[in-house]
Amino acid sequence: MNRLNLHVVHLAASHGGCIIVDSTRKGKRYPDSFSRTIPIWCATINKTVYNFRTRSNIPCEDWDLAVHTPPQTVSPTELHQIEALVEGFVAALESSGVDIVALSRDLDKPLRPIWMHQDSLIWSNCIPRPSELPFVSVICLSASRVCGASDIETDYVQGAGDDEECWARSLTPELFWAYRGLIMEGGEGSPEGGIEARVDQVVRDARMSTVNIAAGAEAGAGDASGASAPWVRLGSTCIYLAQGFPTGPGGDVAATLWSTFSGVLNCSGLVYEGIDPTGEMAQAGRYLHLRVSATKIAKYELESILALAEAFVLEHVLARGGTVLVHSVAGYDVPVCIAQAVITKYMNEGGSLCDTTQSDPVDKEDIRRAHVFVEGHLPQCLPPRDLRGAVNRYLMTPPELRNPEKNCKKQQPS
Numbered sequence: 001m002n003r004l005n006l007h008v009v010h011l012a013a014s015h016g017g018c019i020i021v022d023s024t025r026k027g028k029r030y031p032d033s034f035s036r037t038i039p040i041w042c043a044t045i046n047k048t049v050y051n052f053r054t055r056s057n058i059p060c061e062d063w064d065l066a067v068h069t070p071p072q073t074v075s076p077t078e079l080h081q082i083e084a085l086v087e088g089f090v091a092a093l094e095s096s097g098v099d100i101v102a103l104s105r106d107l108d109k110p111l112r113p114i115w116m117h118q119d120s121l122i123w124s125n126c127i128p129r130p131s132e133l134p135f136v137s138v139i140c141l142s143a144s145r146v147c148g149a150s151d152i153e154t155d156y157v158q159g160a161g162d163d164e165e166c167w168a169r170s171l172t173p174e175l176f177w178a179y180r181g182l183i184m185e186g187g188e189g190s191p192e193g194g195i196e197a198r199v200d201q202v203v204r205d206a207r208m209s210t211v212n213i214a215a216g217a218e219a220g221a222g223d224a225s226g227a228s229a230p231w232v233r234l235g236s237t238c239i240y241l242a243q244g245f246p247t248g249p250g251g252d253v254a255a256t257l258w259s260t261f262s263g264v265l266n267c268s269g270l271v272y273e274g275i276d277p278t279g280e281m282a283q284a285g286r287y288l289h290l291r292v293s294a295t296k297i298a299k300y301e302l303e304s305i306l307a308l309a310e311a312f313v314l315e316h317v318l319a320r321g322g323t324v325l326v327h328s329v330a331g332y333d334v335p336v337c338i339a340q341a342v343i344t345k346y347m348n349e350g351g352s353l354c355d356t357t358q359s360d361p362v363d364k365e366d367i368r369r370a371h372v373f374v375e376g377h378l379p380q381c382l383p384p385r386d387l388r389g390a391v392n393r394y395l396m397t398p399p400e401l402r403n404p405e406k407n408c409k410k411q412q413p414s
Contacts, residue, residue, distance in 0.1 A: 004093075004372060006103060007379035008046060013106045016130025017137030023144045027349040028073070034140040035073040040082060041095050042111035042138060043067040048108055051090065052100045062108040066133060096372045109136050114356060117142040135244055169196065170203045198244065218297060232378050236352045237315045241335040241378065242327040258286065264324025267292050267338065269304070288312045292334045302337055303390040307399075309338045314346065326327040331381040336374055337391045344370040344395055357383060362395045 012018040017033060018040065024031035042082040048063055049087070053060040066085050094100065112135035116122075130137065168373075179202045191197040231242035239262070240289060257264050258281065264291045271277055281382040290305040292298050309326075317323040326335040344366050351373070376380055 003013065003374060004096075005041070005379075006098065009103065009111070010106045010264070012111070012136050012138060016133075017139060019141055021141050021143050023142060029117060029144075029369045030070060030073055030142050034113070034115060034142065035070050036054045038113050038140055039067050039069045040089065040137060042113055043083075043086050044093055045103070046094050046110040047086060048100060049104045049110075051094070051098065052104050056104075060106070066110065068113055093266065097369050097376075098372055099376060102379070107136065108230060111136050111138050113138045113140055115140045115142070117144070120289070122360050166316065169199050171199050175202055175206055189412050207371045222356070230399065231327075234377050236350070236373060237339075237343060237347060238323045238353065239313060239339050239342065240323060240325045241332060242325060242381065243329070243331050243335070243337060257325070259326045260323075262286065262320055263288070263312060263316035263324040265290065265309060265324060265326045265338070266328070267309070267326065269293055285315065288358050291327070292330075292392075298334070299386040299390040302334060302387055303394055306338065306341050306391070306394045310342050312339070313342050314353070317353050318346075330380055332378065333387055336378065336381045337383050338389050340367070340370045341391050341395060347373070350356060364392070367392060367395060375393055 004238075008020075011130060013120045020034075022031045022033050027053050035396070043065070046063065050060055050063050050065060051060075054061075067079065067086060069079055079238075114137050116139060145400045167253050171183075183198050183202060186198060191201050231240045234238050263285070264281075264287050266287070269291050271289065275287060277287070282289075288308070290309060292305065295320065313326070316322045328334050342353070344362055346353045346355075348368065371382075
């Protein structure tokens with residue numbers, strides 16, 4: 001599991017439980033994510049909260065610490081091996097910088113996985129209310145269809161629960177529910193090509209739609225939970241991330257940006273209307289345009305601009321004592337990668353950027369800790385694997401050993 005998914009804990013605790021959908025190929029009733037990954041995740045969260053409450057003298061009697069797995073899928077021997085791993089996962093979570101106080105506050109009962117499939121029998125008059133249960137239900141619903149005589153002969157439903165970056169075409173839950181009529185049924189002006197073309201149109205229109213960035217300044221400049229905030233503030237680092245196409249009052253993008261941030265880093269392929277990439281603000285060092293395309297070569301482009309992006313962020317946050325906006329019309333993936341690279345090298349224990357990089361070489365634990373920090377402010381911020389690999393190579397390769405000639409394109413500031 002690459003994501004901690006702590007926002008799922010908050011949602012499940014707030015609503016009495018949650019339903020997670022996945023599917024599996026022929027030969028298994030449940031995917032490994034249901035029979036192993038989610039049980040380990042639940043047990044790790046439960047034990048972490050239990051440890052914190054025990055140290056803090058907070059009552060937690062009858063707190064369930066067991067690893068619950070489907071007995072028809074996981075043997076007693078394998079379950080014992082899984083249980084032996086939990087303490088290590090707990091120690092890693094406790095040392096990751098996660099806000100365990102907030103986690104304990106959100107979760108008043110332990111998590112418990114429950115498994116269901118398309119042939120599961122449910123008696124509607126026997127379903128307890130969530131408040132009556134001694135746990136928060138994490139219902140693991142398999143979307144696979146039984147297609148043979150055996151009860152484990154299943155038909156794989158592609159997209160039922162795979163990583164959304166592989167199949168969702170950048171469609172988010174918010175966009176789906178806002179435009180579900182257009183997506184599912186079409187309408188006047190809908191593009192030809194079926195549902196995939198309609199999804200692409202919705203995503204494209206959403207990315208190009210205007211977002212009033214002045215609303216963020218009035219709302220406190222980017223509370224991650226605020227619906228009106230067009231950017232996300234990463235704690236005390238003075239780094240802000242944004243996606244979409246910004247505008248200001250009367251369409252004046254530039255005036256709003258320069259009155260809000262001391263520096264703006266645009267890492268998408270589009271140029272803001274009213275902003276000259278080589279104009280006054282660029283010459284003053286306040287604006288930098290480093291293009292990273294939304295194509296297969298993005299990982300090479302990202303790796304080639306990380307040093308320039310890092311220097312720009314540090315110049316504004318440390319040298320000038322200001323704030324910097326890292327933005328892309330194409331989404332959060334590249335801004336998150338840039339922020340993670342800077343935070344990995346320069347964030348101190350207090351959560352602020354310091355003026356000297358750490359003396360020890362960066363390792364994967366440092367990178368993981370930075371990702372956890374960013375995820376705490378921007379849930380579900382996991383960029384694609386190839387972009388994460390580019391960040392890892394940049395951070396773990398000494399500057400004198402980096403070979404920019406390997407990249408498909410050397411970047412220069414616009």
